[in-house]
Ligand SMILES: Nc1ncnc2c1ncn2[C@@H]1O[C@H](COP(=O)(O)OP(=O)(O)OP(=O)(O)O)[C@@H](O)[C@H]1O
């Protein structure tokens with residue numbers, strides 16, 4: 001479980017996060033949604049300790065991140081998997097080497113054990129035969145999937161994904177969403193996902209936090225998001241005719 | 256103010272190079288790769304420049320000695336001195352600040368821009384050790400590069416002198432053996448080691464702490480080249496006054 005209390009973050013004069021409090025539960029897929037530029041990535045990077053913040057606290061299973069010693073942070077971080085918005089694959093390594101990297105760094109596995117594990121996760125992200133390609137030879141969607149494979153290869157306790165299915169086709173997108181939900185449930189991971197993909201919201205949003213103008217405007221789940229009459233949420237989520245229809249049908253069906 | 260801040264950040268980075276080392280099995284491959292990129296990859300250009308500039312030094316020296324009272328072997332002697340004392344350690348290091356330095360800045364800078372450094376840090380890896388330490392170790396082989404420049408520079412001087420008709424082989428060989436002071440070698444290699452450290456760390460600093468996008472990677476490489484050369488020139492002055500003055 002991750003608890004965030006009153007988080008403030010500015011860049012110079014630009015106040016990006018203006019006091020956000022929420023919790024992300026273990027074994028659940030927690031989604032952060034909001035417009036482009038609303039601060040989702042900044043929020044995620046604060047959680048990871050990549051950005052310093054002016055005020056607030058972040059606790060990982062009760063351990064307050066800013067109070068951890070360097071070694072304790074390192075230890076915590078070896079239990080974190082992260083998928084960056086731009087994939088952030090190491091471009092001097094092949095796809096298989098990228099995926100095996102966390103294993104090489106943090107485990108004592110033999111080469112063949114690591115290769116087996118990399119095979120396994122690459123199959124799960126639907127990339128059974130891209131092992132020897134360099135990241136620059138892979139498409140954007142493939143890079144995204146490699147990044148996901150690298151994030152989950154060492155069974156993290158906390159998984160962060162910044163727009164895991166931007167750049168993916170609808171089918172792969174659903175495969176990835178389901179994969180993230182499956183492993184979250186299977187290994188009881190605390191998963192936090194940034195998204196503006198409405199499909200993911202409705203499929204896997206066990207908890208949804210809606211950010212707007214640097215504040216938490218609304219919080220709920222994929223079930224309550226259909227019923228909310230929060231103006232900001234409805235105008236963001238149901239901006240397309242299709243989703244307006246979906247919403248109407250959902251409400252009719254569940255009356 | 257900004258300069259002071261940068262200098263402080265630079266020394267903190269130096270300390271972090273040696274903190275929390277990366278696993279040896281991983282580090283080993285990084286070091287081998289950097290030896291290949293930084294040392295082996297520089298040998299060609301260093302050999303080329305060393306040989307031809309050595310030739311020019313010999314020709315210039317002999318053209319400027321018109322007085323018949325000055326012994327002929329002086330060409331070899333002067334060529335040896337200028338190559339060992341200044342040309343190889345300092346001049347080649349400035350060239351390397353351009354070649355190796357901008358390579359280091361742009362490769363680390365690109366990793367910063369594409370969030371690869373964030374990815375390392377999120378995993379709990381000391382990114383400064385991971386990125387800079389292998390370059391530091393690779394550049395401990397830098398004296399080897401400079402030795403090659405010295406050797407080929409003197410050889411180039413010989414070729415230019417003998418085949419250009421500026422003097423005889425015997426005179427040149429007598430000249431390069433004349434009045435040899437071992438401490439000059441020590442002085443040259445002390446400088447070389449200091450410059451190697453500068454070449455590994457200042458470009459890394461500019462790559463690691465850069466902000467922005469692809470355009471800024473280019474700018475950072477230029478800034479890195481300027482500062483690496485400035486520091487090399489200043490330290491050259493300082494070391495020369497301390498060691499030979
Ligand atoms: N390193 C930075 N320096 C200065 N400002 C920044 C920095 N990173 C982000 N910002 C600003 O913070 C705001 C939020 O950016 P952020 O990247 O978090 O948006 P986002 O919600 O992730 O958007 P998207 O959905 O497009 O990825 C933006 O106005 C951006 O300009």
Ligand SMILES: [Mg+2]
Pocket residue numbers: 040041042085162194
């Ligand atoms: Mg973002």
